[in-house]
Amino acid sequence: MKLPFAESYKIKMVEPLRRSTRKERELWIRKAKYNLFNLRSDQVFIDLLTDSGTGAMSDRQWAEIMLGDESYAGSSSYYKLKSAIQEITGFPYFLPTHQGRAAENVLFSAMIKEDDVIPGNSHFDTTKGHIEYRRAKAIDCTIDEAFDTTLDHPFKGNVNLNKLEKVLKENNRDKIPMIIVTITCNSSGGQPVSMKNLREVKKLADRYEIPVFFDSARFAENAYFIKIREKGYADKSIREIVLEMFNYADGMTMSSKKDAIVNMGGFIAMRDKELFDRASMFNILFEGFISYGGMSGRDMNALAQGLYEGTEFDYLETRINQVAYLGEKLKEHGVPVQCPFGGHAIFVDAKRFLPQIPQEEFVAQTLAIELYLEGGVRGVEIGTLLADRDPETRENRFPELELLRLTIPRRVYTRDHMDYVAAALNNVYDRREYIRKGFVITKEAPILRHFTVELERA
Ligand SMILES: *Cc1c(COP(=O)(O)O)cnc(C)c1O
Numbered sequence: 021m022k023l024p025f026a027e028s029y030k031i032k033m034v035e036p037l038r039r040s041t042r043k044e045r046e047l048w049i050r051k052a053k054y055n056l057f058n059l060r061s062d063q064v065f066i067d068l069l070t071d072s073g074t075g076a077m078s079d080r081q082w083a084e085i086m087l088g089d090e091s092y093a094g095s096s097s098y099y100k101l102k103s104a105i106q107e108i109t110g111f112p113y114f115l116p117t118h119q120g121r122a123a124e125n126v127l128f129s130a131m132i133k134e135d136d137v138i139p140g141n142s143h144f145d146t147t148k149g150h151i152e153y154r155r156a157k158a159i160d161c162t163i164d165e166a167f168d169t170t171l172d173h174p175f176k177g178n179v180n181l182n183k184l185e186k187v188l189k190e191n192n193r194d195k196i197p198m199i200i201v202t203i204t205c206n207s208s209g210g211q212p213v214s215m216k217n218l219r220e221v222k223k224l225a226d227r228y229e230i231p232v233f234f235d236s237a238r239f240a241e242n243a244y245f246i247k248i249r250e251k252g253y254a255d256k257s258i259r260e261i262v263l264e265m266f267n268y269a270d271g272m273t274m275s276s277k278k279d280a281i282v283n284m285g286g287f288i289a290m291r292d293k294e295l296f297d298r299a300s301m302f303n304i305l306f307e308g309f310i311s312y313g314g315m316s317g318r319d320m321n322a323l324a325q326g327l328y329e330g331t332e333f334d335y336l337e338t339r340i341n342q343v344a345y346l347g348e349k350l351k352e353h354g355v356p357v358q359c360p361f362g363g364h365a366i367f368v369d370a371k372r373f374l375p376q377i378p379q380e381e382f383v384a385q386t387l388a389i390e391l392y393l394e395g396g397v398r399g400v401e402i403g404t405l406l407a408d409r410d411p412e413t414r415e416n417r418f419p420e421l422e423l424l425r426l427t428i429p430r431r432v433y434t435r436d437h438m439d440y441v442a443a444a445l446n447n448v449y450d451r452r453e454y455i456r457k458g459f460v461i462t463k464e465a466p467i468l469r470h471f472t473v474e475l476e477r478a
Contacts, residue, residue, distance in 0.1 A: 025341055028334035029431060032079055038062050040396050053474035054389055054459055056398050065396030066437055068426040071364045073119075073277035073284055075430030078329055081281070081322040088318025093309060097317035097324075101287075104324035108259065108331060109236075109266045111289035113296040115303045118314030119286040120237055120275025121146040122307055127233070127273055127288050129302040130295065131197045132156050139187040140200035140235075141179045142166070142207035145406075147200065147235055158200075159187050166208040167420055169358040169369045174249040175214040176360075177205030177242075179221050188228045199225050202235040203242040203265065209423075210238065210362025212245035215253065215264060222268035231270035231292075237278040239265065241363035244336040258331050271295070278364070281326040281430050285315050335431075339363075342438060343428050349442035355449050358423070365427040368445070370403065373424075374455055379404055381458025381478045384422040387448070390455060391424070395444030399426045405470040 040048075040063065052058035061067065067074070089095035098116070105114045117123040128150050132138065136156035143151065143158040151158045161183035166176040179201060188196065201221060204212045225232045243261040247253045253261055266272065271290030276282050288303075290296055300310050307313040312320070329335055340363055347361035356372035370377075370384035377383040384403035391397050403422035410417050426441065448455075463474040 027342075027435075028338045029078070037065055039065055042393060045393050045396055049389060049392060053462070053476075054385070055470075055473055055475060056388055056392060056400065057471050059392075059398065063396075064392075064398045066433065066441055067398050068365075068428060068441065069398050069400050071278060071427045071429050072275065073282070074432065075277075075281040075283070076432050077281060077283070077322060077326070078431075080329070081325045084321035084325045085318040088316060088321045090317045093311050095311060095317045095320075097320040098311040101320040101324045104327045105287065105289055108262060108327050109272065109289055110263050111266065111271065111291060113291070113293060114287050114289040115296070115299060115307075115310055116313035116315045116320060117286040117288065117303065117307050119277060119284060120235075120273060121150065121286075122314060123273040123275070123286045123288045124150040124235075126299055126302045126306055127271070128154060129306075130299040133197075136195050136197050137187060137191050138198060138200055139184055139196070141177055141202055141205050141213065143200060144202055144206050144235060144237075147202070161187065162205065162208055166205070166211060169209075169356070169367070169372075169421065172359050174212075174245070174360065175217060176208055176211035177203065177213040178217040179213070181217075181220055181224060184221065185224060188224070188230065193229060196228075196230050198270075199230055199232045200235055201232060201269070202237075204238045204245070204363050206237065206364075209358050209367045210241070210364045211360075212242045212249075212363065214250050215246050215261070216250070218265055218268040232268065234266065234269045234272045236272040237275040238363055239272075239274075240279040240330045240336060241340065243331070244333070244340055245363065247333075258333050258336060262331055276323050276326065279330045280323050281330050282319065282323045285319055285323045287313075287323075339428075339430060342433075342435070345435060346426065346428070346438040346442055349438065350445060353442070353446040353449060355445060365425050367402070368399075368424040368426065370422040370424050373449065374452060376453070376456065377458045379418050379422060380416070381460065382475070383458060384424050385475070386455065386458040387424045389459075390448045391445055394448050395440065397426075397441050397444050399424050401425075401470065405473055408467055408469055 048063045089097045132154050134155040139159045141162040148158045163178045163180045165173040204210050243258050274287050276285035344361045347366045356369040358367040370387045385401040402425050407417040407419045457478045459475040460478050
């Protein structure tokens, strides 16, 4: 008999979860104004809101916490992190920051000015926010295949080189400070970018003399997909693949809350000493001195260790198999999910799940609330609420896709938890035709409204 797959770690410390009844959940979600961000965490049984900073650190990471050096300048923790980043990414210079968006803030302060254009593959929302805040423009050059949830394509995060070249041709060289490639592409569903695509983007960028930066929150998951799906990489180690990936970039920003498996942290790394010097000034201004930048010594230690663990094949295999396991359970039952499954989450196509609910009534949010009521599982809406209103017309923007994202924290939940989530959503699917109405907004903020929006039943 072929031995089944099993997780590559065991559990040493546990945290209790609280079960609840449907009646309790009905009360709680009503009090939360039908906004899942307003729920207290103990009102949630399984929390799939995000994989950001929600991972479980290992015994070795916790041991590193005790070894942290809290010296203001030149701490051993800084040097430990510097050497881990150098070894894993190949970049000689780095700046610590308190999280990923802080890395964007520092790097963009040094590089982006008003009226610039920054092409890339579906920029993440904080990335786009930091670009637009500087009155510059993010231009999406993702391949068209990314927007069809039914289409099987191994690298839906890829950049369309024709779209990219068009942007490079149509704009002056000094208006394009950088190209940003997000690996894996969060906004298109945790979809990877192939090595071939990274190589070709860099070649094209070199011809136009434009630097390439990777938004690298899930770089290790991207490397895993390259190993599994791309010809010529099956026998290479994750670390070798990671080094080759970063070889096609001039620098990177990192949210360490993702693939580096820490609860808080980030960094920037680069090859250019002159850029490092310029960015250092903003790091000191916004984040703190360049040898800690918003992180304590112990946190830099845990991050260094997390970078090594996050780039181990066995860990990544466990992680990505768990996401795919949930995806398969839903797909088998007929639930419309994005294919192929992404690295960190399963995306449920809410328009196909609940075709009777109009987009004006927030169909993905309706599905998220039904899942919470059914089993105490918290997912997150990636749809009209998140898309905000048009800044000029103040009309709702209706995105092409209305998705319920089920994001899996790293090393936190077991396969039984995934079975539970699948059963809850499959139950909702079985009674989907009885869900007749969505929601209307009673209160909203002018931007980033999804965090604080208040709703009632339509
Ligand atoms: C999470 C994330 C960020 C922002 O990082 P924070 O640590 O949340 O500030 C940027 N880019 C991508 C792709 C991300 O997933």
